[in-house]
Amino acid sequence: MRNNYLYILIAFAVIYLIRVLPLTLIRKPIRSRFVRSFLYYVPYVTLAVMTFPAIVQATTAPIAGVAALVVGVVAAYLGGSLLTVAGACCAVVFLLELILV
C-alpha cells in the first residue's frame, strides 16, 4: 500500500528543485547574446503555446472560446490591465453561452 503523502512529497521535491536550481546556481548575468535572447523569448512563446488552442477547448461552446481570444487580444492591445483583459474574456464567454448553450 503506497502512501498519498509520500507521492505528494516526491512530486513537490522534484518541482521545487526544477524551480529553485536555476535561481540558486545562476548567480551571474549571462554573457552569451544567444542565451540572453533565447531566455527573453521563452516566456512569450510558452504563454502563446499554452493559450491557443487551449482557450478554445476550455469553454463549453468552442465559438465562445474563439470570441474570448479575439476580445482578449483586442483588450490587451488597447492596454487593458490583467484584471480587465481576464474579466472581458470571462464576460464574453458567459454572455455568449447564455445564448448558445
Place this chain on the structure above:
Amino acid sequence: MANRATTKSPFLEGVRDGVPIALGYFAVAFSLGIAARNAGLTAFQGFFASMLCVASAGEYALFTLIGAGATYLEVALLTLITNARYFLMSCALSQRIDPRMKGIHRYLVGAVVTDEIFGITIARPGYMEPAYNYGAIAVSVPAWAIGTALGILMGNLLPARIVSALSVALYGMFLAIIIPPAKKSVAVALCVVVGFACSWAFGAVDVLAAAISPGTRTILLTVLLSAAAALIFPRKEDETDAQ
C-alpha cells in the same frame, strides 16, 4: 509578509495583480479537485498537494498516477517532464535578480514560479522585487489550494456555465502579458503568432497529437521557437531590461 511599512508597496501591487490569477486558479483548481477525488485523495491531501506544488499540469499528472497506483519513480519522472518549463522560466528570472538581494528570496520566490506568476513578474521592468511576488502568492496560492479542496468536497456544485466562463480567465491573463510587448516588437509578435500556429498544428495533426503530450509539446515548441527567434532576432545589450 514583507514591506508593510512602505506606502506604495510592491506587496500590495502583487496582491492587486494576483486577484485575477486567484480567480482563474480557483476555477481551474476546482476541476483539478474533481480529478483528485477520482484518484481517492482526501480534501486535505488535495489542499496539501496544491499548497506545495502549485502546478496545474504537474498536479493533474500526479493525481492520475496516484489513482493508477503508479510507482514513486514514475511520479518523479512524470513530474520532471510536466514541469520542465519552470526550469526555463527560473533561468529567465535569474537574469532579473538584483545581485544585492538577500539569498533567502531565491529559495522562497523560486518555490512558486508558476506560468502566471512568472508572467506578471517578467512583465515588470527592471530587477525582480520579491515583495511583489509574495503579494501575488499570498492571494493566488490559497485560492489554488482551497479550490482543489472544494473540488474534492463538492464535485460538480458550481454551475457549468460559471466554470466555463471562469476557465478563460487564465488565458485572458496570458494575452494581457504577451500582447503589449508584441505590439512594440516584431520579433515578439512573430513568436506569439507562430507559437499559436505551431501549437494548433501539433494538436490538430493526429500523428503529432498522438506522439507528443501537451506538456512535451509546450517544452519542445518553447525551445525550438525561442532558439529560432534568438538566432533571427538577437537582442542588443541594452535591451535586456526592456519589458
